[in-house]
Amino acid sequence: MTDTAITVESPIAKVKGEALTELPRDLYIPPDALEIFLETFEGPLDLLLYLIKRENLDILDIPIARVTRQYLEYIDLMRELRLELAAEYLLMAAMLAEIKSRMLLPRPVEAGEEQDPRAELVRRLLEYERFKQAAERLDALPQLGRDVFQALAEARFKSVTRPLPRVTLDELLRAFNDALARAAMYTHHHVQRDPLSVRERMSQILSRIRADRFTEFQALFPREEGRCGVVVTFLALLELIKESLIELVQRDLYGVIHVRSASANTG
Amino acid sequence: MMDAATIKNILEAALLAAGEPLSEERLLALFNEAEQPAREQLRAALQQLRDDYAARSLELREVGSGWRIQVRQEFAPWVAKLWEERAPRYSRALLETLALIAYRQPITRAEIEEIRGVTIASSIMKTLQEREWIRVVGHRDVPGRPALYATTREFLDYFNLRGLEDLPTLAELPATDAAHPELETSPGLAEMPPAQPREHADAASASLSTEPGD
Amino acid sequence: MMDAATIKNILEAALLAAGEPLSEERLLALFNEAEQPAREQLRAALQQLRDDYAARSLELREVGSGWRIQVRQEFAPWVAKLWEERAPRYSRALLETLALIAYRQPITRAEIEEIRGVTIASSIMKTLQEREWIRVVGHRDVPGRPALYATTREFLDYFNLRGLEDLPTLAELPATDAAHPELETSPGLAEMPPAQPREHADAASASLSTEPGD
Numbered sequence: 194m195t196d197t198a199i200t201v202e203s204p205i206a207k208v209k210g211e212a213l214t215e216l217p218r219d220l221y222i223p224p225d226a227l228e229i230f231l232e233t234f235e236g237p238l239d240l241l242l243y244l245i246k247r248e249n250l251d252i253l254d255i256p257i258a259r260v261t262r263q264y265l266e267y268i269d270l271m272r273e274l275r276l277e278l279a280a281e282y283l284l285m286a287a288m289l290a291e292i293k294s295r296m297l298l299p300r301p302v303e304a305g306e307e308q309d310p311r312a313e314l315v316r317r318l319l320e321y322e323r324f325k326q327a328a329e330r331l332d333a334l335p336q337l338g339r340d341v342f343q344a345l346a347e348a349r350f351k352s353v354t355r356p357l358p359r360v361t362l363d364e365l366l367r368a369f370n371d372a373l374a375r376a377a378m379y380t381h382h383h384v385q386r387d388p389l390s391v392r393e394r395m396s397q398i399l400s401r402i403r404a405d406r407f408t409e410f411q412a413l414f415p416r417e418e419g420r421c422g423v424v425v426t427f428l429a430l431l432e433l434i435k436e437s438l439i440e441l442v443q444r445d446l447y448g449v450i451h452v453r454s455a456s457a458n459t460g
Numbered sequence: 461m462m463d464a465a466t467i468k469n470i471l472e473a474a475l476l477a478a479g480e481p482l483s484e485e486r487l488l489a490l491f492n493e494a495e496q497p498a499r500e501q502l503r504a505a506l507q508q509l510r511d512d513y514a515a516r517s518l519e520l521r522e523v524g525s526g527w528r529i530q531v532r533q534e535f536a537p538w539v540a541k542l543w544e545e546r547a548p549r550y551s552r553a554l555l556e557t558l559a560l561i562a563y564r565q566p567i568t569r570a571e572i573e574e575i576r577g578v579t580i581a582s583s584i585m586k587t588l589q590e591r592e593w594i595r596v597v598g599h600r601d602v603p604g605r606p607a608l609y610a611t612t613r614e615f616l617d618y619f620n621l622r623g624l625e626d627l628p629t630l631a632e633l634p635a636t637d638a639a640h641p642e643l644e645t646s647p648g649l650a651e652m653p654p655a656q657p658r659e660h661a662d663a664a665s666a667s668l669s670t671e672p673g674d
Numbered sequence: 675m676m677d678a679a680t681i682k683n684i685l686e687a688a689l690l691a692a693g694e695p696l697s698e699e700r701l702l703a704l705f706n707e708a709e710q711p712a713r714e715q716l717r718a719a720l721q722q723l724r725d726d727y728a729a730r731s732l733e734l735r736e737v738g739s740g741w742r743i744q745v746r747q748e749f750a751p752w753v754a755k756l757w758e759e760r761a762p763r764y765s766r767a768l769l770e771t772l773a774l775i776a777y778r779q780p781i782t783r784a785e786i787e788e789i790r791g792v793t794i795a796s797s798i799m800k801t802l803q804e805r806e807w808i809r810v811v812g813h814r815d816v817p818g819r820p821a822l823y824a825t826t827r828e829f830l831d832y833f834n835l836r837g838l839e840d841l842p843t844l845a846e847l848p849a850t851d852a853a854h855p856e857l858e859t860s861p862g863l864a865e866m867p868p869a870q871p872r873e874h875a876d877a878a879s880a881s882l883s884t885e886p887g888d
Binding site for chain 1: 473475476477479480518519521528529530531532533536539547548550552553555556558559560562563575576577578579586589617618619620621627628630631633
């Protein structure tokens with residue numbers, strides 16, 4: 194990461210009433226407030242929308258270089274604070290970088306139609322924003338037990354015995370089945386998704402490779418994790434290279450790529 | 461025949477004793493054949509009851525599963541003092557997921573994740589199902605046969621809605637200029653919530669692989 | 675100060691939202707200090723409410739634990755139809771809780787919550803115990819010593835079972851779940867209910883700290 198203080202263009206957060214615009218390097222980590230602020234984002238789209246709104250930018254004509262820079266500053270900030278960074282944030286960073294580079298290239302004009310590299314991103318942002326707003330409106334509706342209350346009067350009559358709910362054995366079996374099915378479904382999901390954090394994967398890779406020996410690149414991609422696992426592993430490798438913790442070696446063109454720990458060279 | 465005041469009183473008694481919304485069918489079934497009012501009489505009596513409540517703390521409201529007598533929102537500050545725990549506040553993640561299911565039903569979990577740009581915690585889907593606000597209405601015919609979710613009558617009851625058409629209108633997409641023609645043609649942008657929840661859910665179950673409702 | 679009509683409306687709102695008798699202390703506690711009526715004002719407002727109900731299906735009565743709004747006896751014939759026509763139903767949360775106790779007994783509340791992935795409302799455990807379908811048979815020897823629940827003889831009688839070994843197994847579930855074949859082979863899913871209910875329950879009580887029935 195950078196050696197200088199990270200500067201963000203407008204206050205990141207208010208700490209004890211004072212606007213916080215930069216994060217000092219030798220941070221005594223003050224910022225409970227900052228952490229809460231950063232954790233309020235519901236994902237990369239939400240963070241991007243925030244940045245766009247804050248700068249009063251036109252969502253249909255996003256200055257991509259500027260937004261990308263700010264986005265990356267936040268990502269760094271989150272890392273700085275050791276917040277668990279979901280893989281989606283890094284994928285978005287990659288997407289922004291790609292759009293940025295495509296904006297620099299002359300646009301291919303095919304059949305008279307010009308494709309703006311930002312179009313897909315804009316579409317997703319607008320779409321997400323609508324539902325973000327829909328959720329707020331939903332929450333503002335009168336809710337039973339919060340805003341309005343079911344009225345209930347006592348109706349216990351001398352002559353009438355109120356029947357108790359009936360349950361059949363079949364219903365009981367189905368309820369058992371449902372409970373187990375849901376438990377199984379979610380456990381399954383849980384195992385698949387949740388552990389895939391980039392930081393964690395970086396540590397795993399580091400523990401697998403050695404400085405005195407080359408490890409085959411492909412062996413680092415666990416087959417059973419599917420596409421999401423590949424992405425996380427790939428992001429972890431990029432991060433390790435960026436931080437000069439590993440090196441990649443390829444002897445022949447199109448040959449097998451090998452990875453080894455950089456620690457032997459750096460001391 | 462019964463006079464209007466008696467009909468009204470019987471309806472009020474039943475609605476307050478039930479402690480849950482009652483459909484017009486259930487209300488009519490309270491009367492034996494000889495005394496059963498016509499549907500217009502029933503509606504007139506409900507209207508009368510509604511008027512009676514104008515100066516009171518109560519209101520008669522039609523929600524997903526029928527008519528409900530409820531305490532008006534203005535009285536929430538006092539009524540809430542009855543209970544120690546505050547009403548639960550739902551997270552943005554949960555509300556956004558629920559909004560997507562409400563407006564885009566039937567929808568799969570992956571489709572929700574696609575729009576939100578993040579994975580959905582399992583606990584959210586669980587909470588929504590446990591509250592009986594959503595249910596599985598079928599499976600999409602693609603590999604993995606993912607479950608299709610839709611909202612329920614209980615969802616409407618909870619949010620004080622008669623039907624999905626009462627949901628707040630979804631914001632329009634901003635007018636896009638010629639530089640972004642693809643925005644207008646994006647597939648799958650439903651501007652309006654589906655109009656008829658029941659038919660909607662039924663259609664979903666029918667056209668896709670069906671699963672019995674609970 | 676609040677006017678008499680507002681005080682009356684707040685009292686009515688609270689009494690109907692609570693659905694149980696409220697003491698004068700609880701009624702007074704609804705108001706914050708600045709607006710709190712004197713006890714005579716409270717009584718006057720209750721008297722006014724009582725008068726309002728004269729021509730209605732309701733009555734306001736003072737019972738042992740406080741004031742209660744109830745449906746007048748003369749409306750019993752109609753209100754009773756509500757229950758004849760459709761017996762009340764248990765929530766899905768209650769049924770799943772009961773099912774897990776039946777099939778996985780003895781089990782703690784936390785264990786049920788773990789499987790269901792959500793917390794269980796206390797009212798559910800209370801309803802099941804009042805119905806005498808479940809009871810505490812011991813406590814697990816872990817911190818907090820949580821209660822272990824098991825089903826009762828009344829439960830067996832109600833479902834017409836000789837013993838828990840007569841509970842249907844998942845394999846007997848009608849075809850609907852062809853879509854989830856993995857259920858049958860998943861590890862950790864008890865296909866069979868515990869074989870001998872009485873011995874089972876006894877063993878549980880014995881190996882753990884015992885507690886007299888109910």
